[in-house]
Amino acid sequence: MEDQSQAxxxxxxxxxxxxxxxxxxxxxxxxxxxxxxxxxxxxEYVSRQHVEVSYQDGQWWVEDLHSSNxxxxxxxxxxxxxxxxxxxxxxxxxxxxxxLKVVHPRAPQADGDRTMVERYxxxxxxxxxxxxxxxxxxxxxxxxxxxxxxxxRNYQWLVAALVVVLLVAGIYAWRVQRQLTEQKSSAQAxxxxxxxxxxxxxxxxxxxxxxxxxxxxLAEIQKYRARRVDLERNYDRFLATLKVYxxxxxxxxKLILRVARIFGECELDMPKNFEAEIDRYIQxxxxxxxxxxxxxxxxxNGYIKPITDELLAEGLPPQFFYLALQESGFEQYSSxxxxxxxxxxxxxxxxxxxALKYGLHLGPLIDLRRPDPGxxxxxxxxxxxxxxxxxxxxxxTDAQASGFLVMACYNWxxxxxxxxxxxxxxxxxxxxFWRLLTKYKDRMPQxxxxxxxxxxxxxxxxxxxxxxxxxxxxxLATN
Numbered sequence: 001m002e003d004q005s006q007a008x009x010x011x012x013x014x015x016x017x018x019x020x021x022x023x024x025x026x027x028x029x030x031x032x033x034x035x036x037x038x039x040x041x042x043x044e045y046v047s048r049q050h051v052e053v054s055y056q057d058g059q060w061w062v063e064d065l066h067s068s069n070x071x072x073x074x075x076x077x078x079x080x081x082x083x084x085x086x087x088x089x090x091x092x093x094x095x096x097x098x099x100l101k102v103v104h105p106r107a108p109q110a111d112g113d114r115t116m117v118e119r120y121x122x123x124x125x126x127x128x129x130x131x132x133x134x135x136x137x138x139x140x141x142x143x144x145x146x147x148x149x150x151x152x153r154n155y156q157w158l159v160a161a162l163v164v165v166l167l168v169a170g171i172y173a174w175r176v177q178r179q180l181t182e183q184k185s186s187a188q189a190x191x192x193x194x195x196x197x198x199x200x201x202x203x204x205x206x207x208x209x210x211x212x213x214x215x216x217x218l219a220e221i222q223k224y225r226a227r228r229v230d231l232e233r234n235y236d237r238f239l240a241t242l243k244v245y246x247x248x249x250x251x252x253x254k255l256i257l258r259v260a261r262i263f264g265e266c267e268l269d270m271p272k273n274f275e276a277e278i279d280r281y282i283q284x285x286x287x288x289x290x291x292x293x294x295x296x297x298x299x300x301n302g303y304i305k306p307i308t309d310e311l312l313a314e315g316l317p318p319q320f321f322y323l324a325l326q327e328s329g330f331e332q333y334s335s336x337x338x339x340x341x342x343x344x345x346x347x348x349x350x351x352x353x354x355a356l357k358y359g360l361h362l363g364p365l366i367d368l369r370r371p372d373p374g375x376x377x378x379x380x381x382x383x384x385x386x387x388x389x390x391x392x393x394x395x396x397t398d399a400q401a402s403g404f405l406v407m408a409c410y411n412w413x414x415x416x417x418x419x420x421x422x423x424x425x426x427x428x429x430x431x432x433f434w435r436l437l438t439k440y441k442d443r444m445p446q447x448x449x450x451x452x453x454x455x456x457x458x459x460x461x462x463x464x465x466x467x468x469x470x471x472x473x474x475x476l477a478t479n
Contacts, residue, residue, distance in 0.1 A: 007055035009103040010083065017041060017096050024103070028054035030065070031091070031098070045069045045092025053083075053100075060102060062089055069095060069469060075250025077467070093469040094283060184268055187238035188429070191266040194231040195401045195428035198264075200224060201315070202396030244268065251467060252460075259459045262317045263403030264395075264428075271434055281450075281457035282468055291458055294329040295475045303330055303347070303380065304475055310388040318476050319459040320391055323407060324348055326455050333371035333378055341413070343369055346377035348387035358386035398422060404433035404452050411451040412444070 007026050014021040021039060029038035032050040041050075047067035054061055060083035064071045069092030073081050081089070089098045201224045208217030239245060244267050245254055256278050257267045285291045298304050298321075308318040327349040328334040336344035342352040343366070352362055355377050363375030376382045391406055398418045399405040409417045420440050424431045433452065437444070461468045462475060 007060070008105065010053065010055075010060050011101040011103050012039065012053075013099040013101075014039070014041065014096050015099065017043065025053070028052065032065070032067075041091070041096060043091070043096055045095030050091055051089070051098075059083065060100070062087075062098075062100070067091075069093065075252050093467075094286075183238060183242060187235060187242065188266055188268050190231060190235045190238065191268070192427065192429040194228060194235060195264060197224060197228050197231065198315075198401045199396055199428070201228065202392070202401075205315075206396070239267065242268070251464070255460050255463045255467075259319065259456060259463065262319055262459070263456065264317075264401045265404065265432065265434075269429075269434075277453055278457050278460055281453045282461060284454070285457060285461060286469065290329060291325070291461065292470065292472055294325040295462075295472060298325070298330040299475065301330065301332070301380075303384075306381065307384055307388075308476060310384055311391075314388055314392045316388065316391055316395060317403060319462070320388075320403070320406075321476060322455045322458040322462065323391075323410060324387070325458060326451060332380055335369040335371070338369070343367065345372070345375060346383045347380060348377075348383050350377045350383060350386070354390060355383075355386070358390055360386050398431075400426075400428045400431040402428065402432040404456070405431070405436065407452045407455055408433060408436065408444075408448055412448040 010025045012021070012023045012025065021041070023039060025038070030049060030052050031037055031039045031041065031046075032048050033042060033046045034040065034048040037049065047065070047069065049065045050067045051071055052063050052065055054063070061080060062071065062083060063080045064078070070077045071081075072078070072090040072093060073087075081087070083100045083102060085102050085104075087100045089100065090096070091098065201221060204217065204221055204224065208221065245257065249257075253275060256275050257270070260270055260274065261267055298307075303324075304321065307321050307324065311318045311320050324330060324347050327344075328347050330347055332347055334346065334349065336349055339351070344351045350358075350360065352366055355362060360376040360382060361374075362377070363372035365372035365375065372378060391410070394406045394409050394414065395401055395403070398414075398421050399409060400421075405417070405421065417436075420436065420443075421431060424435055424439075437449075461470060465472050465474060
């Protein structure tokens, strides 16, 4: 064990709890929820014995005591980490933050020496001493005056040079910022050209299906898809140049950006509060067991692969899997409450009108909240194919390849959403969920807003559930 008498003082501050805690230590200490810990924190993410902080090998170390929620450094879970001059450790994925700072002792100053130096300055260089001075002191003062005059001239040149340097640096910074702005604008234009091409591919697929010259049509589609791959490659180069996925970003932040991209949103055009909103809904998933049980039910019933296969076959993100989870929790015989459009049923919660439109047969219990073997909305294979076709139709037409707009249509009803959407310019840049929010937030039900963010946040969690404190693996990675 390191000699603790040699340990520098460690300052510990926890400011995001009430009341805040501020302590200093020179010997090992423990932090946890238990009263016997040196620092006791009553918080849901803090275990009874969470971490131990000790001085070893010439520095302070923080070590996880096999806590339930772990410790995180810069968003990454660690078991043990050294304390630098200033380090922040989070207890649990959303627990309190420990601000740790090593307090280095200052070298004592020799007051006697300092006083003597001040006396010499006063006598020989200030010209303010009341003592009688000799010829030696006079010459010293004259020499000092000449040195000071030379230094002033040098300083003037130095200041002038510094002004020039700052001016050049300012011009350079302005040019770099303008170049970055132009690159960002070009990248955004490239992204929305890519989304427009997605729409063209979708429309072409519809034409080919109804054409007698399918082979020629399919060859044309392949050309479009090759162009789409090139556009995406160039867009990714722009992102690398602009450092959108900066190494300083946490893995959680990168996943949030990637999921937005998967659902057809541009990383460079996201609302400022998007990450905070996703975080808020991730915490809501922590408050219920609905996500874990829904995914488990989908696994047991063998739903995951058929859903993702159908989505991928239509060129849709497999993450629309989480839309079905939000709708029913994958309960095959689920029935929704009575509405003006009838009772929604099945894993995908089709209302009668949409079910008929996509070729599903309705059973005799259409008006009752009861399982109905004669209703094809309870037949998983048939309703999944119908649901994916419905999503595809929304995605390729008025929703302009915006996954979040598709979700809003699915929940609120295309008959309510699409008339508002059609009032927006007919292009992916101007027709998306954020523009809908800007114009019609006061008309959108809170249920629909929640619906979109529950699905988006579930997709983020699903990319790396254990990073977010959930005890299951990515359900889409096993297919």
